[in-house]
Amino acid sequence: MPELPEVETIKLGLQGQVVGQTIKKIEVLTPKSFQGDPRNVNGQKISNVFRRAKMLGVELGNSWIVLFHLKMTGQIILVSNRARFVGGHPTSDIQGEMPNNSTRVIFELDNGSKIYFNDQRKFGWVKAISSKLIANSFNSLGPEPLEETFTLDVFKSQLQKRKNTPVKVVIMDQTVVAGVGNIYACEALFMANILPTRRIKDLTPKEVSKLHQAIVDVLTLGIKHGGSSRSHYVNSEGKKGHFLDFAFVYNRSGESCRTCQEVINKTVVGGRGTFFCRFCQR
DNA sequence: CACTTGACCTGTCCGC
DNA sequence: TGCGGACAGGTCAAGT
Numbered sequence: 001m002p003e004l005p006e007v008e009t010i011k012l013g014l015q016g017q018v019v020g021q022t023i024k025k026i027e028v029l030t031p032k033s034f035q036g037d038p039r040n041v042n043g044q045k046i047s048n049v050f051r052r053a054k055m056l057g058v059e060l061g062n063s064w065i066v067l068f069h070l071k072m073t074g075q076i077i078l079v080s081n082r083a084r085f086v087g088g089h090p091t092s093d094i095q096g097e098m099p100n101n102s103t104r105v106i107f108e109l110d111n112g113s114k115i116y117f118n119d120q121r122k123f124g125w126v127k128a129i130s131s132k133l134i135a136n137s138f139n140s141l142g143p144e145p146l147e148e149t150f151t152l153d154v155f156k157s158q159l160q161k162r163k164n165t166p167v168k169v170v171i172m173d174q175t176v177v178a179g180v181g182n183i184y185a186c187e188a189l190f191m192a193n194i195l196p197t198r199r200i201k202d203l204t205p206k207e208v209s210k211l212h213q214a215i216v217d218v219l220t221l222g223i224k225h226g227g228s229s230r231s232h233y234v235n236s237e238g239k240k241g242h243f244l245d246f247a248f249v250y251n252r253s254g255e256s257c258r259t260c261q262e263v264i265n266k267t268v269v270g271g272r273g274t275f276f277c278r279f280c281q282r
Numbered sequence: 283c284a285c286t287t288g289a290c291c292t293g294t295c296c297g298c
Numbered sequence: 299t300g301c302g303g304a305c306a307g308g309t310c311a312a313g314t
Contacts, residue, residue: 002308003307006307032291069309071307073307120291164284169286227307231294270285270286288310289309290308293306296304
């Protein structure tokens with residue numbers, strides 16, 4: 001899915017637009033994509049929008065929460081009552097008409113705006129969950145990497161949970177650190193000059209420290225560029241993110257390294273496509 | 283227990 | 299053009 005920077009970008013886009021609005025109607029087009037009782041959502045006022053790991057939460061006045069997980073191809077797009085979408089133009093950065101054939105759930109707000117949950121592959125979900133139970137959804141997640149609590153010591157102790165696993169698999173484990181996925185894992189490892197296949201037990205303290213900083217830096221940079229749009233990701237306005245224009249390795253196999261000019265390689269680690277520079281990363 | 287692989291879905295791209 | 303296979307931002311369950 002969208003990883004932390006993409007979900008954070010959606011959150012920032014929604015916050016100023018939907019807080020204070022009331023959900024007038026919810027329309028579930030694909031039952032698989034929605035869990036829970038729509039009656040807990042209908043007629044409720046939105047009090048807050050937040051992110052935890054790669055999940056987005058919309059808090060309601062009755063203390064229920066609409067929780068979204070976008071997995072690989074999910075989108076959350078807000079279309080204001082006056083918006084006219086421009087579809088089909090080759091240079092357009094914007095999604096076409098809504099709804100489309102991957103629209104799964106539609107929320108209609110009292111000002112006439114609509115929130116579209118689109119998801120081509122149907123891996124993602126939306127659920128209505130009471131705030132009392134939300135802790136259960138979050139309790140196995142690791143620390144939020146962009147919060148103060150994500151110190152080097154915390155990161156070190158989290159890594160201790162694994163020892164003989166490739167470092168890339170470990171930093172993508174949501175119970176170790178929340179929000180890092182395939183793109184940002186590849187990029188963080190490049191920035192820390194560490195090969196993705198290295199085992200945790202073989203990392204030097206200096207490398208662990210460098211990786212800790214690289215994770216924070218790459219996620220921050222991802223947010224700055226509005227996230228990554230390899231294929232499906234768009235923000236709440238339907239616009240693509242531009243982080244990949246600056247990526248060092250992700251999706252760049254065969255191209256030259258921005259640092260040493262050697263060719264970028266691709267392999268498979270933990271079942272996922274993995275990009276690296278064999279000269280910059282050791 | 284620690285770690286790896288397959289399944290969940292739909293669409294696109296690439297080679298023959 | 300058509301067809302088969304590999305692959306795609308994630309996470310579970312089942313397998314070794």
